Amino acid sequence: MIFLGTISILVGFLGALTGLGGASILIPVLTLFGVPIKVAIASSMVSIIATSGGAASAYIRDRITNIKIAMFLEIFTITGAIIGATITTLIAPVFLYFFFAVFLLTSFSRISQFAQDYVPTAHAQDKISAALELRGNYFDKAQKQVVEYKATNSLLGGLGMVVAGLAAGMLGIGAGAFKVTVQEHILKLPPKVSSTTSNFIIGMTALAATSVYLFSGFLNLTLMAPIAIGTTVGALLGARVLNRLNDKTVRVLFFIIVAMLIVQMLYKGITAI
């Protein structure tokens, strides 16, 4: 457990630096050490609640997270997560390696989002977004001004969130990069609101999936304990270092880590056939 705890600190640290989140890195690492993929997925799911919750608390306090938008989107992510986790308990493990590798590929969409400043667009709100008052504002410390925003395309965004929840529940990850992409490009939310609101939603998505895994018998207490503590400590350390790194370093780190994880999962999948 000490070894796993140390690995989890490193993984949580790298997950926070790259924006991938700890579980996306941890699950391939656990399978490398011989942990069955379904046990790795289920046990990592619990740690997501701890790592995302700590960061979410700070972002809410800073009034960047939009909890109304989050609660609307949670309807869709928990539906996806429950279906996704149920699929994982039923299908052959070999498929999960390939699904994981494919989903990691979608993380590359985040590369284009690094160092991107939000430019407000003059889009009109759809009827649902307007009726639910899915809008808000936050104080941007970099721009030193209050940024106003409003959501649109809420149903299409909700559909994207079902897919995000499905992947999260199925693969035991937060699917943060995918959620951020949906919120930025479909709902037209600022990057900072997208990433903090996504972080807030991740906890609820993880709870929905864990409710399925509780029954399935894949939750191992000796794995969950060091993972939960390690990834949370690592994520806190990573958040402190993140602002000191330049975007190029973060991009290179991100690319290397995702590429290695994809190769690892494809290798495990092919050798498991």
Place this chain on the structure above:
Amino acid sequence: MINLGSGESKLETAISVLLIAGIAVSLSLILVGLVFFYHSFGNLGISLNDSSLYIHGQNFFSFIYDLITNRLAQGNAILFISLGIAALLLTVYIRVILSLIYFALKKDIKFTVLTAFVFVAITISMVLH
């Protein structure tokens, strides 16, 4: 003064405090569990083959009930680690209940319905599985 965020500052403050407190309690319980584990077994080894170290065949509420009725008296490592995991899950669950109460008291019908949907869906999943 501008009301930042989604305009629900009281709820935001309450959720922020709940999350950080819940996670602190949860990780502390897990840490105590690990100390007990080392004290009982003389090592901190991971066991993938011991079925007693897995949570299985229980929905969320029977898991909590089992902790209170059967494992509480044992006071061992597994109890504290399980309590830590339960506290983590409960933190998120209480967050939904807190939001539901807030919107209901505020008579915000739309968000009371939306939050109630999340609450009912998550509760059904916790009961059925």
